[in-house]
Amino acid sequence: MSSQSRTAPGGPTFFGHPRGLATLFFTEMWERFSYYGMRALLILFMTAETTAVVTDASGNVLRENGGMGLDVGTAAAIYGLYTSLVYILALPGGWVADNLWGQRKAVWVGGWIIALGHFTMAVGTDFTFFLGLVLIIMGTGLLKPNVSTVVGELYPEGGARRDAGFSVFYMGINLGAFVGPLVTGYLGETWNWHWGFGAAGVGMALGLIQYRAGAGHLGDAGLLKSTESPERVAALSRKFFGSFGAVLLGIVAFGWLVSNGTIDLTLTQIATYLGYGVLILVALYFLYLVTFGGHTTDEKKRLGVIFWLFLLIAIFWSGFEQAGTSLNLFGQDSTNRMIGSWEIPASWLQSINPIFIILLAPVFGSLWVALEKRNADPSIPVKAGLGLLGLGMGFFVISWGAANATNGALVTPAWLVVTYFLHTAGELTISPVGLSAITKLSPTNRVGQMMGIWFVGAALGNLIAGLVAGQLETMAPFQLFRTVALIVGGAGIVALALSPIVKRGIPKKV
Numbered sequence: 001m002s003s004q005s006r007t008a009p010g011g012p013t014f015f016g017h018p019r020g021l022a023t024l025f026f027t028e029m030w031e032r033f034s035y036y037g038m039r040a041l042l043i044l045f046m047t048a049e050t051t052a053v054v055t056d057a058s059g060n061v062l063r064e065n066g067g068m069g070l071d072v073g074t075a076a077a078i079y080g081l082y083t084s085l086v087y088i089l090a091l092p093g094g095w096v097a098d099n100l101w102g103q104r105k106a107v108w109v110g111g112w113i114i115a116l117g118h119f120t121m122a123v124g125t126d127f128t129f130f131l132g133l134v135l136i137i138m139g140t141g142l143l144k145p146n147v148s149t150v151v152g153e154l155y156p157e158g159g160a161r162r163d164a165g166f167s168v169f170y171m172g173i174n175l176g177a178f179v180g181p182l183v184t185g186y187l188g189e190t191w192n193w194h195w196g197f198g199a200a201g202v203g204m205a206l207g208l209i210q211y212r213a214g215a216g217h218l219g220d221a222g223l224l225k226s227t228e229s230p231e232r233v234a235a236l237s238r239k240f241f242g243s244f245g246a247v248l249l250g251i252v253a254f255g256w257l258v259s260n261g262t263i264d265l266t267l268t269q270i271a272t273y274l275g276y277g278v279l280i281l282v283a284l285y286f287l288y289l290v291t292f293g294g295h296t297t298d299e300k301k302r303l304g305v306i307f308w309l310f311l312l313i314a315i316f317w318s319g320f321e322q323a324g325t326s327l328n329l330f331g332q333d334s335t336n337r338m339i340g341s342w343e344i345p346a347s348w349l350q351s352i353n354p355i356f357i358i359l360l361a362p363v364f365g366s367l368w369v370a371l372e373k374r375n376a377d378p379s380i381p382v383k384a385g386l387g388l389l390g391l392g393m394g395f396f397v398i399s400w401g402a403a404n405a406t407n408g409a410l411v412t413p414a415w416l417v418v419t420y421f422l423h424t425a426g427e428l429t430i431s432p433v434g435l436s437a438i439t440k441l442s443p444t445n446r447v448g449q450m451m452g453i454w455f456v457g458a459a460l461g462n463l464i465a466g467l468v469a470g471q472l473e474t475m476a477p478f479q480l481f482r483t484v485a486l487i488v489g490g491a492g493i494v495a496l497a498l499s500p501i502v503k504r505g506i507p508k509k510v
Contacts, residue, residue, distance in 0.1 A: 017165050018154045020221060023214030025169055028147055029176035030207025031111065034118055034200040035140065036354075037180030039324050040347035041188045041196050042082070043469075044332060046075035048193070065192055068126065073470035076325050077267040080466015081274070082133050083321065087459035088278075089141025091452045092244065094149075096142065098448075100237050103146035103153075104215070104222030110142025111208045118201030122194040132197070145455070146222070153221035170361065176203075177354035185347030268470055275463050282310065282456060295443055301505035302441040305381075306450055308502055309434050310457040312384045312495055316430055317461025318468060319391045319488045320423055323353060325469030327416065330402060330477055336410035349416055356424035364428040380437045381502040385495030387430025392489025394422035395481050402478035441506065 014022035048067025068075075097106035117135030120128045151169050155162035180203065188196025226233060257263045258270070286307045290300050331337070332346035371377040378386065401415030435454065442450035471480055 014168075017161075017168060018219075019217040020154050020214070020219065021151065021165055021168060023211060023217055024147055024151050024154075025172040026214075027107065027111070027207045027211040028169065029172040030203045030210075031114065031140075031143060031147075032173050032176030033180040033183075033207075034114060034176075034204040035136075035180070036177040036350065037184030037203065038118060038121070038136070038197060038200040039083070040181035040185050040328070040350040041193060043075050043079050043325050043328055044189065044346060045193045046070045046078060047072055047329070065189075067193060068129070071473060072329070073473040074267055076466045076468075076470035076472070077271045078133075078466070079325055079469070080271050080463045081267070082137065083324070083466070084274070084459040084463035085137045086140045086144070087455045087462065089137055090145040090455045091141075092240075093141035093143075094145045094448070094452070096240065097146045097149070099226055099228075100224075100233060100240065102222055102224030103149045104218065105224075106142045106146045107150065107222070108208065108211065110139040110144075110146070111204055111211065113139030114143065115139075115201045115204040115208065118197055118204060122198035122201065124194045150218065150222035154218070167361070167365070171358060174354040174357045174361075178351045178358070181347045181350040185345040185350070189345040189347060268467065271463055271467055275460060275467070278456060278460050278463070282307075282453065282460075285453075289446070298507070299443045302443065302507075303446075305502055305505040306438060306441055306453065308381070308498075309384060309437060310453055312388065312491065313430065313434055313454065313457040314460040314464070315488060315491045316388055316391060316426070317458050318464035319395060319484050320427060321462050321465035322395075322469060322484065323350065323420070323423070325466060326472055326477065326480060327398065327419070329469075329472065330398070330405075331413070331416055334402065334405035334410060334477065335413050335416060337413065349413065352417055352420040353424055353427075356421055357428070360424055360428055364425075368433075379499060379503045380433060380506060381495060381499035383433045384430050385492045385499055387426040387428075387433075388488055388492030388495055390422050390426025390429060392485050392492055394419040394426065395485035395488060397422065399478050399481035399485055402476070402481055406476070406478070 013019055014025070045067045047070055048065075050066040050069040051064070052066045053064050070078075093106060093110065097103045101109070114136050117132040117137075117139060119132075120135060121132030123132075148166075148169070151166060152162065155165055180200070183203075184196035184199050186196075187199050188194075224233075228236070254263070258265050286303060289295065289303055293303075295303065328346065328350065331349040335346070335349070337344045337346065337349075368377055398415055398419040401411050401419075404415075405411045438450050438454050439447060468480070468484060475483075
């Protein structure tokens with residue numbers, strides 16, 4: 001495709017923004033509907049007894065709704081591997097869009113792979129369950145990093161209007177994350193798990209239908225901008241997909257050897273070794289950049305700050321992502337969810353966080369602006385430390401609640417509501433601020449790579465989250481939550497203590 005300059009589309013607007021923003025808003029809304037809807041069911045389904053039944057208030061059996069019957073440790077390891085690989089595959093997904101397809105095609109193809117994955121999970125066998133997860137991982141790797149890029153291209157002028165556009169787009173993300181668990185949770189827990197998985201696929205398909213219908217409003221945004229000849233692009237495509245296919249085949253062969261006992265490894269061990277490998281590779285990569293990357297002293301200081309933020313965000317997500325695992329199980333097993341004679345699905349509690357984000361995001365945005373005007377805006381490392389402290393406080397709350405739920409007693413959902421409130425406050429303090437900092441601190445020729453590192457930090461955090469949740473196999477919930485609170489809170493205190501030193505590597509204008 002030619003390298004001519006791209007222009008943002010004109011014509012009708014969406015709340016004062018380019019009309020194409022509505023197309024992307026609803027695409028991302030439905031994708032998050034499918035992702036968070038399925039995620040809310042994932043560990044509940046994997047740990048449900050294979051002979052589980054649904055009963056009415058009088059105890060009469062209505063229907064069978066068996067799960068996979070996995071132990072918590074194995075299920076949590078699968079969850080951690082799944083959620084971490086979703087982020088890791090965003091790296092090749094971004095490369096495919098930049099060099100082979102363009103972002104618009106990557107979103108379209110990725111979305112249909114996601115929908116196919118959900119429908120495959122709905123078939124109802126162990127094989128199709130795992131095949132569906134693999135498809136969702138690959139599809140999300142194509143869609144997730146690229147739909148945001150298209151949003152940015154709608155605003156070639158940049159500036160505050162683009163920031164406002166992303167704020168509107170962010171609301172779409174959380175609207176989907178709010179509605180998804182309500183729909184899939186009701187269908188999955190009340191009627192049949194596979195209906196919930198199928199509903200997630202229907203949501204993704206609806207998003208793609210409106211994406212294609214509204215594509216005309218995107219103008220040139222998201223089209224391939226490669227300056228390479230079609231022949232060169234075709235050669236790159238063959239090389240990439242050949243290599244990707246070989247790697248995928250190797251992973252399948254490895255999985256088969258593990259499953260038949262030829263390689264004596266558990267899923268928990270595989271997840272643990274993967275976590276160590278990711279951390280070592282990132283550390284070696286930064287060591288290479290500082291030693292042989294050809295950067296100035298100022299740029300090396302900035303890279304040091306980015307590596308520090310990478311560690312902090314990995315710690316943050318390792319706690320925050322307990323929402324889909326240990327906190328989800330706590331909501332199912334230890335929380336009184338009765339409203340009259342009806343018990344609300346445990347997965348509905350997963351919708352609390354996105355509601356708080358929708359309500360609190362404008363508050364935090366206004367807070368930072370007000371503090372900046374008074375020259376009292378906390379530095380980036382201070383905000384990161386405060387985010388970890390907020391997360392730690394949430395775990396202290398739920399640890400207290402879990403202590404009250406010992407000996408089979410059920411506790412009020414208020415414990416989870418307060419916990420998610422504090423977690424959301426922590427998220428809004430560290431996540432968007434850290435993401436913005438990465439773009440500002442990265443050397444000019446390393447912005448894309450550093451954004452990739454940010455995704456890898458999220459992947460590592462998700463992987464650790466699964467491993468931590470697996471400790472419920474041997475630890476009481478209040479002990480697990482207390483341990484997480486101490487580790488995360490301690491990391492927050494260390495981050496605040498070191499913030500004056502870290503701040504020296506940040507230019508005053510950032």
